[in-house]
Amino acid sequence: MKRIAFVLCLAMLFGMANPLTGSAPAVAPAKAITLPKPVMNGGIPLMEALSKRKSVREVSGKPVSEQDLSNLLWAAWGVNRPDGRRTVPTSRNKQEAELFVVLESGVWRYDAAGNALVQLSPVDARSRFGGAPLTLVYAAKAGDDAGGMHVGSMYQNVGLYCASVGLGNVVKSTGRAELDSVLRLPAGYKTYVVQSIGWPR
Numbered sequence: 790m791k792r793i794a795f796v797l798c799l800a801m802l803f804g805m806a807n808p809l810t811g812s813a814p815a816v817a818p819a820k821a822i823t824l825p826k827p828v829m830n831g832g833i834p835l836m837e838a839l840s841k842r843k844s845v846r847e848v849s850g851k852p853v854s855e856q857d858l859s860n861l862l863w864a865a866w867g868v869n870r871p872d873g874r875r876t877v878p879t880s881r882n883k884q885e886a887e888l889f890v891v892l893e894s895g896v897w898r899y900d901a902a903g904n905a906l907v908q909l910s911p912v913d914a915r916s917r918f919g920g921a922p923l924t925l926v927y928a929a930k931a932g933d934d935a936g937g938m939h940v941g942s943m944y945q946n947v948g949l950y951c952a953s954v955g956l957g958n959v960v961k962s963t964g965r966a967e968l969d970s971v972l973r974l975p976a977g978y979k980t981y982v983v984q985s986i987g988w989p990r
């Protein structure tokens with residue numbers, strides 16, 4: 790029952806038709822925040838980051854700073870060249886993936902070109918993913934062999950960034966579909982995996 794109420798609440802907040810009444814909601818302009826410019830130098834040497842990469846499941850409630858958030862989103866899916874190409878390779882440069890961010894302030898879509906977050910919902914959905922201060926939700930085309938590869942490149946980049954600054958992270962396929970019914974995924978997309986991030990306890 791609680792789950793149905795949660796989904797209905799998110800569905801309405803996300804601007805979808807009320808699944809019970811079919812009525813269309815009023816359309817409010819999406820709230821967006823510009824992230825701090827990602828820091829594209831520094832960090833620990835790559836081989837050291839690889840030696841430290843591991844899953845960390847116990848994290849504290851201490852928030853992840855906006856700078857770390859910007860840096861790790863850029864590592865995952867940022868634009869790293871003037872022609873719009875990304876930090877991860879994609880099949881024929883189709884860039885068919887979406888990255889969503891679950892924070893206390895709501896659920897957001899990462900706009901890589903704008904280095905911004907676009908709010909999809911103000912609802913705090915962190916408890917749906919174990920309560921970490923930050924969870925990334927990775928979506929790509931269903932049935933596309935390359936989809937999982939693209940997502941894997943993304944979460945590995947984030948894992949290495951986390952290792953370099955001491956953040957904990959764990960990739961999870963359990964619970965990955967928690968927001969599927971409410972995220973506005975492009976046609977044919979599905980959620981592949983989530984990644985919870987926070988400071989180790």
Ligand SMILES: Cc1cc2nc3c(=O)[nH]c(=O)nc-3n(C[C@H](O)[C@H](O)[C@H](O)COP(=O)(O)O)c2cc1C
Binds near residue numbers: 845962
């Ligand atoms: C695609 C994928 C799905 C995973 N799903 C879960 C999960 O649902 N729950 C979980 O606790 N860990 C999950 N993990 C983390 C693995 O259990 C973990 O990577 C593995 O035990 C090796 O530990 P390490 O990452 O510290 O090397 C997942 C990892 C991957 C790559």
